[in-house]
Amino acid sequence: MRRYLLEELTRHYQNNRQMIFLSGPRQVGKTTVARMLGDTFPANQYFNWDNQGHRESILKGPDTIAEALGLNRLQADSPFCAFDELHKYRNWRGFLKGFFDQYEESARVLVTGSASLEVFKRGGDSLMGRYFPYTLHPVSVAECVGVSGKKIAGELINRQPESIEDDCWNALWRFGGFPEPFLKADQRFYNRWRKLRTEQLFREDLRDLTRIQELGQLEMLAELLRNQVGQLTSYSYLAKTVRVSVDTIRRWIVTLESLYFCYTVKPWHSNVARALRKEPKYYLCDWSQVDDPGARAENMVASALLKAVHWWSETGEGDFGLHFIRDKQKREADFLVTRDQQPWFLVEVKASGNAGLSDSLRYFQQQTNAKHAFQVAMDADFVARDCFAHRDPIIVPAKTFLAQLI
Numbered sequence: 001m002r003r004y005l006l007e008e009l010t011r012h013y014q015n016n017r018q019m020i021f022l023s024g025p026r027q028v029g030k031t032t033v034a035r036m037l038g039d040t041f042p043a044n045q046y047f048n049w050d051n052q053g054h055r056e057s058i059l060k061g062p063d064t065i066a067e068a069l070g071l072n073r074l075q076a077d078s079p080f081c082a083f084d085e086l087h088k089y090r091n092w093r094g095f096l097k098g099f100f101d102q103y104e105e106s107a108r109v110l111v112t113g114s115a116s117l118e119v120f121k122r123g124g125d126s127l128m129g130r131y132f133p134y135t136l137h138p139v140s141v142a143e144c145v146g147v148s149g150k151k152i153a154g155e156l157i158n159r160q161p162e163s164i165e166d167d168c169w170n171a172l173w174r175f176g177g178f179p180e181p182f183l184k185a186d187q188r189f190y191n192r193w194r195k196l197r198t199e200q201l202f203r204e205d206l207r208d209l210t211r212i213q214e215l216g217q218l219e220m221l222a223e224l225l226r227n228q229v230g231q232l233t234s235y236s237y238l239a240k241t242v243r244v245s246v247d248t249i250r251r252w253i254v255t256l257e258s259l260y261f262c263y264t265v266k267p268w269h270s271n272v273a274r275a276l277r278k279e280p281k282y283y284l285c286d287w288s289q290v291d292d293p294g295a296r297a298e299n300m301v302a303s304a305l306l307k308a309v310h311w312w313s314e315t316g317e318g319d320f321g322l323h324f325i326r327d328k329q330k331r332e333a334d335f336l337v338t339r340d341q342q343p344w345f346l347v348e349v350k351a352s353g354n355a356g357l358s359d360s361l362r363y364f365q366q367q368t369n370a371k372h373a374f375q376v377a378m379d380a381d382f383v384a385r386d387c388f389a390h391r392d393p394i395i396v397p398a399k400t401f402l403a404q405l406i
Helices: 006-015 030-038 052-060 062-069 092-103 117-123 166-175 179-184 187-209 215-227 235-242 246-258 293-314 359-368 398-404
Strands: 019-023 044-048 080-084 108-113 131-135 262-267 281-284 320-326 332-339 342-350 372-377 394-397
Touching: 006 019, 006 030, 006 131, 019 030, 030 044, 030 080, 030 108, 044 052, 044 062, 052 062, 062 092, 092 108, 131 293, 166 179, 166 187, 166 293, 179 187, 187 215, 215 235, 215 246, 215 281, 235 246, 246 262, 281 293, 293 320, 293 332, 293 342, 293 398, 320 359, 332 359, 342 359, 359 372, 372 398, 394 398
Parallel strands: 019 108, 019 131, 044 080, 080 108, 262 320, 342 372, 372 394
Antiparallel strands: 262 281, 320 332, 332 342
16 A cells, blocks of 8 residues: 655655655554555665664664665665664654764665654654654544545645545544555454454563563553543543553653553633633544544544644644633544644544534634634535635534545
8 A cells, every 4th residue: 555655754854954854653554554655666675673683784773784784886776774663762853863974875775663753762863863753643534535646736625526435434434544454354363453452562572672661550540541532531540540650641642642552632721711720631543443433433533633733834834733612511532733833633533423513612712713623524425615615614524524634
């Protein structure tokens, strides 16, 4: 499956000297993207820190990698080099800095990892100016209909959405957006894949990247977060249930975020009367793990919005953010997307298209002056119209709205 990032990454190497840091959840397709990108170069090498032979080459230093790439010989085109899971190497920052500073004009470098960029940032500014970050997300509705190759230049959204096939929609809903279970769409395979991925996340990744010893309690916390997707977070309740301190809960959640188990959506309160300011909400990177249908629908839309927000920000379109709004009168809008710190559009997720238009949606549009306000109906049939052509609050099919993103 050709992923949505490939064309952008190819353009990056045509126009920039910086390395690419590609992060994302385990098994989201980073290695596949690296290999497909490498195939576009006349010469390429792939080094995986988890491969013993590759590890030995990396440990020998930049000159050994340069020799493998043929940088000691005159070449017509710059070769491509991918380093996978390199952040597991304690001195990875020094290795990359040394390699890039010596060979930046001779090679194109991609660094991938199943930990977020926060892991990459631990070294301070030693790599400042030497890389651009990109995040690879699970497959979305827009990616299924091929939006990335159809958008008009300069447009953030696709003005002419196309309908997703029923089989693809059902597979996304049931098996999530990770490429292999999504493409196979087989329940038995999915059950085994999910079990193995969970074990790898809570055993191998935590062991390699953290010093946390209480893995059982951390798994209990992850299960609690899974069961309260989209709900306001009570750190004291989580701490009491898991039997650790509130500070420990906060640190562990940051760890789970860095390993792409979950992500945070924080409240928006600017210019909103009596708005909540502190309690965030958490969603899973794999929405197929959410059992409750209403929470799964909200999580699926949240993941599509986060994917779009990251894409727009990382490709230089501006500074975008994903939030929710709730006030002390318990009025709520599930999501608010901001553009350059200003409200852009509101989203409320409903299971049925028969539900009346939310009064809270209209209220918060007036409060925030957001340009658009959408009530996204999960069961509504696709309509070949541009949702973003409307300014007033409107009920729209999820299949239409999501097809306009990324």
